[in-house]
Amino acid sequence: MKKISDFINLYKPFTKAGIQSAMAYRTSFLCFALGQSIYCFVMYFIWKAVFMSSGESTFMEFTMADMTVYVFLSNLVGFLTNSDSTDNLADEIHDGSIIMRMIKPVNVDYSILTFEVGNKVMIITCIFLPVMIGVEIYRYAVLGYVAFSIVNFLIFVVSVVLSYLLSFYLNLIFGYLAFFLLNIWGFSILKGSIISFFSGALIPLAFFPGIVRTIFEQLPFASIIYVPTMIYMGKYSALELVFVLSKQLFWLVVFVVISRMIWGWAQKRLAVQGG
Amino acid sequence: MIYVDGVTKEFKKVVKDSGLKGSVKSLFNRKYNIVKAVNDISFHVPKGEILGFIGANGAGKSTTIKMLTGILTPTEGRIEINGQIPFKNRKKYVKEIGVVFGQRTQLWWDLPLVETFSVLKQVYQVEDKAFNERMAFLNEVLELNDFIKSPVRTLSLGQRMRADLAASMIHNPKVLFLDEPTIGLDVAVKNNIRKAITEINEQEKTTIILTTHDLNDIESLCKRIVMIDKGKLVYDGSLTEMKTQFGKYREVNMSLFSNEDFDKLNFVSEFKVNDEDIKINRSKEKITVTFNSEKISISNMLSYILKNVQVKDISVNDVNIEEIICRMYGKEVSD
Ligand SMILES: Nc1ncnc2c1ncn2[C@@H]1O[C@H](COP(=O)(O)OP(=O)(O)OP(=O)(O)O)[C@@H](O)[C@H]1O
Ligand SMILES: [Mg+2]
Numbered sequence: 001m002k003k004i005s006d007f008i009n010l011y012k013p014f015t016k017a018g019i020q021s022a023m024a025y026r027t028s029f030l031c032f033a034l035g036q037s038i039y040c041f042v043m044y045f046i047w048k049a050v051f052m053s054s055g056e057s058t059f060m061e062f063t064m065a066d067m068t069v070y071v072f073l074s075n076l077v078g079f080l081t082n083s084d085s086t087d088n089l090a091d092e093i094h095d096g097s098i099i100m101r102m103i104k105p106v107n108v109d110y111s112i113l114t115f116e117v118g119n120k121v122m123i124i125t126c127i128f129l130p131v132m133i134g135v136e137i138y139r140y141a142v143l144g145y146v147a148f149s150i151v152n153f154l155i156f157v158v159s160v161v162l163s164y165l166l167s168f169y170l171n172l173i174f175g176y177l178a179f180f181l182l183n184i185w186g187f188s189i190l191k192g193s194i195i196s197f198f199s200g201a202l203i204p205l206a207f208f209p210g211i212v213r214t215i216f217e218q219l220p221f222a223s224i225i226y227v228p229t230m231i232y233m234g235k236y237s238a239l240e241l242v243f244v245l246s247k248q249l250f251w252l253v254v255f256v257v258i259s260r261m262i263w264g265w266a267q268k269r270l271a272v273q274g275g
Numbered sequence: 276m277i278y279v280d281g282v283t284k285e286f287k288k289v290v291k292d293s294g295l296k297g298s299v300k301s302l303f304n305r306k307y308n309i310v311k312a313v314n315d316i317s318f319h320v321p322k323g324e325i326l327g328f329i330g331a332n333g334a335g336k337s338t339t340i341k342m343l344t345g346i347l348t349p350t351e352g353r354i355e356i357n358g359q360i361p362f363k364n365r366k367k368y369v370k371e372i373g374v375v376f377g378q379r380t381q382l383w384w385d386l387p388l389v390e391t392f393s394v395l396k397q398v399y400q401v402e403d404k405a406f407n408e409r410m411a412f413l414n415e416v417l418e419l420n421d422f423i424k425s426p427v428r429t430l431s432l433g434q435r436m437r438a439d440l441a442a443s444m445i446h447n448p449k450v451l452f453l454d455e456p457t458i459g460l461d462v463a464v465k466n467n468i469r470k471a472i473t474e475i476n477e478q479e480k481t482t483i484i485l486t487t488h489d490l491n492d493i494e495s496l497c498k499r500i501v502m503i504d505k506g507k508l509v510y511d512g513s514l515t516e517m518k519t520q521f522g523k524y525r526e527v528n529m530s531l532f533s534n535e536d537f538d539k540l541n542f543v544s545e546f547k548v549n550d551e552d553i554k555i556n557r558s559k560e561k562i563t564v565t566f567n568s569e570k571i572s573i574s575n576m577l578s579y580i581l582k583n584v585q586v587k588d589i590s591v592n593d594v595n596i597e598e599i600i601c602r603m604y605g606k607e608v609s610d
Contacts, residue, residue, distance in 0.1 A: 009397065009400075010397070010398065010400075012397065013393065013394040013397040013398060014394070016394075017383055017386055017390065017394055020385070020386050020390065021383070021384075021385040021386060024385040024386075024426070025385070096379070097379055099341065099346045099376065099379070100376070100379055100380070100381045102344075102345070102346050102365065102369075103344055103345075103346065103369050103372075103374040103381070104369060104381075104398055105366045105367070105369050105370045105398065105399065106366065106398060107366070186295075267348065267362070267365075268348050
């Protein structure tokens with residue numbers, strides 16, 4: 001317990017600073033949120049057209065109502081679990097300002113993480129809660145009963161936390177590439193498209209044919225968006241829940257270990273740029 | 276306090292072809308050039324001393340500071356500070372040091388300055404009482420009050436540098452590393468910063484290592500200097516000693532009616548001295564001749580000049596320390 005409270009005391013100021021600096025950029029933040037909402041509605045209308053033209057009411061066990069919830073929720077989860085650590089870290093490595101982190105008695109990865117969590121606090125209050133309430137109202141209107149369950153929601157929260165950490169460390173590893181490459185811009189774009197395709201952000205993985213779907217579901221990317229969204233929608237049985245959550249945990253551990261290894265290696269051979 | 280023993284830092288510079296193809300190729304088949312940024316340097320700094328660390332651009336000063344602060348691992352050699360090895364247990368080690376890199380900032384860009392201090396207070400776990408005393412002291416010497424509520428991105432360079440210096444001292448470090456703390460500042464702010472450095476050193480017996488290109492910083496702060504050139508230590512001793520060692524040099528500054536006249540002079544053959552005893556620096560308005568006054572007496576020098584050229588104005592001066600340092604660099608280059 002002592003360790004946890006020490007950790008909180010040490011990194012709390014980073015989260016607080018993260019909240020404050022998110023506030024400093026609230027206008028651009030709101031524009032971003034608006035853009036994402038428009039994107040959600042576009043996706044919604046595309047899927048609606050797909051369902052209408054197929055002439056069937058369900059597609060791969062998804063009703064149109066499911067699909068609507070999926071579009072908004074997966075975006076929401078994408079919001080919550082998205083991490084800018086690739087670009088932030090790569091920039092710091094490039095201009096050498098990462099040394100300003102290293103002269104403080106903190107872990108480099110934790111200090112980036114806890115700062116970003118501060119940004120997430122803004123997202124949770126300004127975007128997540130309103131959209132979630134909207135989704136619940138929609139579900140109630142379509143289904144005629146309250147589909148929301150507290151237990152399910154708590155499991156969803158656990159899953160989102162895991163997927164955020166997973167996504168953070170995955171992004172961090174891409175950021176560390178900056179130690180080896182002068183410009184990681186291309187890799188960063190590639191990573192973005194890989195994540196949005198394989199994580200189910202564009203198309204639910206359930207829509208892919210058998211074997212492809214099974215493969216995709218084992219990849220770490222599925223753990224980032226698809227899994228929490230499906231949990232929220234109550235698509236997993238208890239047994240499946242245990243399985244997908246342990247898979248998330250497994251990938252998280254893998255990425256933490258990899259990123260620690262790269263960092264340890266880089267610290268020994270690190271060549272910080274700039275005078 | 277600070278022991279540096281035979282420390283070398285090599286950088287591998289990747290030689291790569293241009294373009295994406297070159298990048299990919301260099302990923303798999305890397306060719307390196309090895310650069311010795313710091314080459315076998317040793318020195319010792321006792322507690323409470325302010326050491327001036329000087330050298331030309333690219334001499335290896337910042338690289339040394341980065342090794343001393345635990346950011347870089349030396350390729351060879353040993354560093355011990357406060358009984359600790361900087362890069363071994365970085366998090367523990369950096370609690371006891373303060374660092375300023377003049378070209379960078381450790382302040383939170385988007386937050387009011389005062390927030391940075393409160394973040395640092397928590398990160399270093401400084402008690403309220405100690406923190407308040409410290410802030411009062413820093414406010415007084417560095418005059419932070421005028422802008423302590425402004426976001427850091429709105430500060431001027433001088434304000435930012437004062438704030439950065441304050442930030443490096445908030446936790447009462449045993450050792451301070453200042454890499455060009457006065458870069459780009461006007462005279463008034465420089466004085467301010469020097470005053471703060473002196474006071475912190477006197478009050479807390481803080482050991483300080485400072486790099487700078489402004490020799491006034493050195494003259495007003497350091498009794499001892501270490502000079503490096505191309506990664507090698509070329510001088511370690513007191514400033515006064517260095518001045519006496521090179522004090523035999525004098526310079527004659529003159530302006531002539533016609534600069535072509537000057538070509539008539541040939542000091543080396545006239546006085547039968549070596550090339551290194553004479554250095555000539557010509558510009559449009561002024562000609563400076565630096566000479567070794569042990570080999571050529573001042574009166575001989577003057578009479579030779581006055582006899583042969585028409586002088587508008589002439590004066591003889593001691594060589595300033597910038598000149599001395601230039602000479603020392605020059606000496607290393609010619610070795
Ligand atoms: N990351 C790096 N990779 C390769 N070479 C480097 C790196 N950092 C520094 N160097 C080289 O090491 C040498 C010393 O650099 P350093 O920054 O220590 O100089 P300095 O004495 O601080 O100079 P200045 O007065 O210009 O700040 C330079 O030749 C520089 O090119
Ligand atoms: Mg430097």
